[in-house]
Amino acid sequence: MSTAEWTHDDIMAAVEEIKALGESEPKPARDPINQPMINNWLEAIGETDPRYTSGEAPPAMAQVWTMDGLDHTKRAAAPLHRTMQIFDEAGFKSVLGTNCDQVYLRPVEVGEHVTLSARLDSVVGPKVTGVGEGYFVTTENTWRVGDEVVATMSFRVLKFKPGARKPAVDKTRLVRPQMNQDTAYFWEGTALGELRIQKCNACGELRHPPGPMCPTCHAADRGYVVASGKGTVFSFLVHHAPQLPGKELPITLALIELEEGLRMVGEVQGGRESIAIGSPVQVAFEKIDDDLTLAQWAVVE
Amino acid sequence: MSTATGTTLPAWELPLTPTLIVSTAIATRDFQDVHHDRDLAQGHGSKDIFMNILTTTGLVQRYVGEWARDAIGPDFRIAGCALRLGAPAYPGDTLTFSGSVTESGELTVIDVVGAVSLGNHVNAQVTVVAR
Numbered sequence: 551m552s553t554a555e556w557t558h559d560d561i562m563a564a565v566e567e568i569k570a571l572g573e574s575e576p577k578p579a580r581d582p583i584n585q586p587m588i589n590n591w592l593e594a595i596g597e598t599d600p601r602y603t604s605g606e607a608p609p610a611m612a613q614v615w616t617m618d619g620l621d622h623t624k625r626a627a628a629p630l631h632r633t634m635q636i637f638d639e640a641g642f643k644s645v646l647g648t649n650c651d652q653v654y655l656r657p658v659e660v661g662e663h664v665t666l667s668a669r670l671d672s673v674v675g676p677k678v679t680g681v682g683e684g685y686f687v688t689t690e691n692t693w694r695v696g697d698e699v700v701a702t703m704s705f706r707v708l709k710f711k712p713g714a715r716k717p718a719v720d721k722t723r724l725v726r727p728q729m730n731q732d733t734a735y736f737w738e739g740t741a742l743g744e745l746r747i748q749k750c751n752a753c754g755e756l757r758h759p760p761g762p763m764c765p766t767c768h769a770a771d772r773g774y775v776v777a778s779g780k781g782t783v784f785s786f787l788v789h790h791a792p793q794l795p796g797k798e799l800p801i802t803l804a805l806i807e808l809e810e811g812l813r814m815v816g817e818v819q820g821g822r823e824s825i826a827i828g829s830p831v832q833v834a835f836e837k838i839d840d841d842l843t844l845a846q847w848a849v850v851e
Numbered sequence: 852m853s854t855a856t857g858t859t860l861p862a863w864e865l866p867l868t869p870t871l872i873v874s875t876a877i878a879t880r881d882f883q884d885v886h887h888d889r890d891l892a893q894g895h896g897s898k899d900i901f902m903n904i905l906t907t908t909g910l911v912q913r914y915v916g917e918w919a920r921d922a923i924g925p926d927f928r929i930a931g932c933a934l935r936l937g938a939p940a941y942p943g944d945t946l947t948f949s950g951s952v953t954e955s956g957e958l959t960v961i962d963v964v965g966a967v968s969l970g971n972h973v974n975a976q977v978t979v980v981a982r
Contacts, residue, residue, distance in 0.1 A: 591878045591879065591909065593878070594871075594874040594877070594879075594906075595875060595878070595906070597912075597913045598917075599917075601925070608909070609928070609929050609930075609932070610905070610908045610909040610911075610912040610913075610929075610932070611879075611909075613879075613905055613908075614878075614880050617879070617881060619882060620882050644896070646936075647904045648935070648936055649933070649934065649936065650908065650932075650933070650936070651931075651933040651934070652908065652931065653930065653931045654928070654929060654930055654931065654932075655930075
């Protein structure tokens with residue numbers, strides 16, 4: 551298959567085949583645990599614990615004994631390598647180690663000969679990450695001396711397309727505001743490019759958010775006025791997480807003090823660099839679809 | 852010296868040289884080009900060669916082991932080491948380790964951070980037990 555032909559389902563089907571193989575045959579290390587290789591390691595790492603010059607191998611060397619070295623053909627059958635090949639073919643060519651969780655059941659000694667068995671544990675994705683879109687691939691690795699398990703490692707890599715853009719956000723999937731008898735005038739206004747404020751027809755008081763009854767004179771007779779659409783930032787925050795449907799984060803949310811004296815919460819378009827408390831703002835309408843137009847705000851330079 | 856929860860380990864600053872990156876990669880039998888060949892590393896989109904994971908594992912355990920030999924004495928062993936990897940460790944940078952004891956008792960658990968100029972290279976949790 552060429553890159554373009556691989557779908558998520560194709561990838562996962564190929565992955566399932568490798569998972570179904572289970573644990574690989576134990577592969578012996580090239581050499582038994584030996585002091586010269588330990589000494590090279592101690593010298594490079596700068597480790598000076600005397601136990602490692604008296605017959606005990608450093609636990610951090612667990613994986614060293616079974617590394618494949620320069621002969622690439624040796625690793626061809628390994629579950630991790632086979633999984634990587636699938637992703638290479640599917641266009642996810644870059645790799646990054648993300649987690650390495652080793653457990654040492656007992657110290658191993660010079661003269662012992664370890665084997666490595668590995669199985670593919672899980673593949674999770676696609677995920678959008680800081681480096682690009684990719685899949686997390688986890689293998690479980692077991693080192694044994696004879697039948698005795700001496701160490702294990704859960705190893706996770708991210709296999710990704712470098713720099714792949716985040717998928718475009720579908721803004722129609724946003725959380726929709728409630729529209730009912732009390733609020734309909736507001737959303738009918740935004741659709742027309744008007745910022746409407748509820749007004750008590752009895753005493754003339756303006757109020758927001760809308761409600762069925764005037765909190766001052768208790769009259770239920772209500773109308774609205776069209777606001778100037780000008781205001782200032784009373785307070786604001788930048789929302790980074792969690793993800794919101796239909797929104798590309800971060801977004802700036804502000805409490806706007808309107809010229810008319812009321813305050814209203816809204817999103818400030820591209821305001822993150824220029825916004826400050828007191829910044830003058832102007833209403834800006836964003837049409838989401840035929841059913842919804844949002845009142846947002848833009849900082850006036 | 853104490854191994855009580857909250858005890859902090861003395862910081863360790865390790866200057867990263869090309870020799871360190873390459874000698875440790877070879878000593879851990881990791882011959883991937885990104886750990887010894889700058890031209891090929893840059894061809895893969897990396898700034899430079901960078902430290903391999905087996906070396907990070909070794910350095911984290913050296914850091915904890917040196918502290919444990921003082922704090923506990925020789926009768927301990929490292930029983931587990933979980934790494935979460937972050938920013939690459941490039942030559943020319945400094946890898947600064949810090950750590951603190953987060954669990955004390957039958958197991959001693961030490962949380963270790965290895966930081967470079969780009970952020971955390973590694974967050975590790977090392978488990979130490981009596982021999």
